[in-house]
Amino acid sequence: MVSTGNPVVAAVDGSEHALNAAVWAAEEAQRRGAALEVVIANDDPARADYVDKALHQAADRCREHAPGLRVTEETLSGYAADELIRRSEYAQVLVTGSRGQGGFADALLGSVSKDVATHGHCPVIVIRSDRASTTGPVVVGVDDSSGSRAALRFAFDAASQRGCELVVMQMWREEGLLAVPLPPEDRQLVQDAIERSLTEQTAELRRNYPDVPVGHVARRAHPVAALTDASADARLVVVGHRGRGGFQELFLGSVASGVLHHARCPVAVVSDPESR
Incomplete structure (x- = not known):
């Protein structure tokens, strides 16, 4: 594929499952010759410190996994599904985990992933496994x-x-x-x-x-x-x-x-x- 210049977007929430999805998104960005945007949504100011830490951790994991890939990070203010759907308007693809875990679990529960897949403007890729295969068709x-x-x-x-x-x-x-x-x-x-x-x-x-x-x-x-x-x-x-x-x-x-x-x-x- 010839890159359109639009990024691949990875949605994270601080869970290990979402970290694995972000790494998958980094590989997808490399295949497409695109930049990667790592985003996290927050509708509770009391979680700001947790959100910042989770976002930086995910972006750093992607940089380590894909040296040379352009990785940016951003906190979106608002409800996760709404913010990710808006972000999908200019993404090549948007990648999410299928569920969230840990202290920010409600950010990417299955209902949010389904909402984004339902209303996203670009192709939405939901990572169902922590060990996505790199073989097979x-x-x-x-x-x-x-x-x-x-x-x-x-x-x-x-x-x-x-x-x-x-x-x-x-x-x-x-x-x-x-x-x-x-x-x-x-x-x-x-x-x-x-x-x-x-x-x-x-x-x-x-x-x-x-x-x-x-x-x-x-x-x-x-x-x-x-x-x-x-x-x-x-x-x-x-x-x-x-x-x-x-x-x-x-x-x-x-x-x-x-x-x-x-x-x-x-x-x-x-x-x-x-x-x-």
Whole structure:
């Protein structure tokens, strides 16, 4: 990727989990040729000393891990989710831990991370594990919606940056709790159609990213379960902010929300610029 000049933003809260997320963000900034902004939100002046210490610790950890990386640090005054959403307006990506711990635990609890993933203006990457893998493929879930096309572009870029395989997954199932399973012959027709759809969805990007080996997976399965299983061996899972299906009215789609809760690797939630 050619850097836009905008930074990668890492949100921290003083927990070890958030420190690990900040280090992950430092590596992402290096891959992108971008600066790193380490930020912490504080809506309680009584915590100022704690906040300053936590912020400096995180920024110093990033500098040690990525010598030569330009790292800045800033305290944001206000509620964490609101401030991070505002900061996402000019970030390339915003990286958070999935939860907070310790004396400032309420700054990045799961609810805050979910709020930022729901309303962020840039791709939001939630670090689900203290030991994020540096091996394995990038995995992306698609459904041929405009949101999943934005996620697919992001995933190709991420795989190219990392020099790894991209696995593109599209799942299908009979809709509705009372849906009758399709007979085998109809099931095969759907399977064939999904496989053709995957080839069509990735055709242009495969031409634009000839360095990225691409695997297609079309599967009759629940998308959250299938992407969660794939996350066990992945270095990053990418999902669209919203997709097709019965939950389009939600701000954060049911698939994105489910993967955020259950994936075993970092998860990137990519919103569709056309929907904003």
